[in-house]
Amino acid sequence: MAQLNKQPVRVRFAPSPTGGLHLGGVRTVLYNYLFARQHKGQFILRIEDTDQTRYVEGAEQYIYDCLDWCGLVPDESPLHGGPYGPYRQSERKAMYRQYADQLIEAGQAYIAFDTSEELERMRQENKTDENPSPQYDRHTRMTMRNSLSLPAEEVKHLLDAGTPYVIRIKMPEDETVVLQDLIHGEVKFESALVDDKVLLKADGMPTYHLAVVVDDYLMKITHAFRGEEWLSSAPVHVMLWKYLFGLDKMPVWAHLPLIMGPQGKLSKRDGAKYGFPVFAMNWTDPKSGEMVEGFRERGFLPEAFLNMLAVLGWNDGTEQELFRLEELIQKFSMDRVHKAGARFDFDKAKWFNHEWIKKGKDEWLYDEMSRIPGSVFYQKEKEFAVRVIGLVKERCSLLTDFNEQAGFFYHSPERIDADAVKPKWNEDKAVFFRRLSERYATSAAWNAQQLEQGFKELASESQLKPGDLLLPFRIMLVGGKFGPAVFDIAGLIGREQTLSRIHTALEQFKSRI
């Protein structure tokens, strides 16, 4: 550990490209990234594609796209290259075998010939109420077909005959495996209770267990952060480190708390079930065609998404909740990460986005809006859009809210909420608006101040209270009881639109009220 401190910090995110990248995955990336930047170290992306049966077309590219969108770009990766490549485990296949062989030499691993049927049979036969899932361990390994139970000659014979086999770690009978975790502190395991995990599969590919250890060593990883679902298999990794490279070379671990859904572990199904995104970006499974919604398409700003994720399980000890990435890099610390899993709350997520929208520059929001399909803002020039955005942004939690909140700046309301004006509508008011439109038709200047002044003058000439006329006017221009100040709206949409909307509404009121 002392030695590690002198080395440049190197952390890695190691996803397997089998589908979308969900909340928890992005948070793991984020914490890795923050830690690396804070320590002026390297952030590596390693693709763990050792299971060929789970290969999913496009999944790797999708990961790059997500990281790109979030702005968490790795220093080394299959895409960006680097001095410790290749960064795809499938391309490193040849590197793992020697370590497995080394373990066999040392008696720390063994060869096992059991077929999946035989394994299944063992599990069935040993299954009891007390032990519903028997392990391949010190109790059962001598009853199986492996280089420990079989005579050396038979092993040689089977090998010569090309019998498929795997290599398993031989967990010691009586050892306490101790792990120092940055978040959980000291965690202990009894080696006797851990099973003989497969290290090298029959196809020659390593399992995760061998691959992480070997690659973390070869890639000089100093700190290994991963989800808490890995904590149970940590003793296997620790043993491997001890056997292969020495505990003093082992990275510092941190097992991140899980992100939970409304009930239990957050799953992609929760998204569809409860109506919120769980992936960073839309992900369509190429086989099933099933689409899981992403935060990006739902209208989140990457900054807000990251902000929300950062404080889901971490805080800086103050009341601050809004952080820019630079601040997070400065303030993040693993020992302030909460131990317990956190339930994801979509309302709170929207609040973060809302805050970022309110704080955001209008021009910037305009640019971000390009991601929203069918955004109204591209129907007219940018200058107009930017002014509209400034007027409505405090009413929008998501980028996708803008179309509804700003639509009436681009087209006259599709539906006019006549019911809202109905109770207090009368002929005096109708007369007022007819006169107002005459007045507006000829007024020299067209800006909010002038329009408001004209409106109020006419109201007092008509012996009407402006307050009683404002709501009808709003309904005429907007269609409903929402939106920014009416005269700002009239000022922006212009004379022609304002007059036309007054006339249209007047007609509707005539027939419907």
Add this chain to the structure above:
RNA sequence: GCCGCGUUGGUCAAGGGGUUAAGACGCCUCCCUUUCACGGAGGAAUCACGGGUUCGAUUCCCGUACGUGGUACCA
């Protein structure tokens, strides 16, 4: 079942032997605004349970319960 991790309002959480137990989201009320929103002021709501230790436990220890992860030639 076994192993690991965890448990402060509905949710995210600060705190940590003596506190009126922060704050945020959400919810409710009021103010501002003759809309909605923003903003402001309030409100309801919390230390899982049982034993210790202690003058005193939400805080420390031990159990229990509950939640959660693992228990694959998946990661």
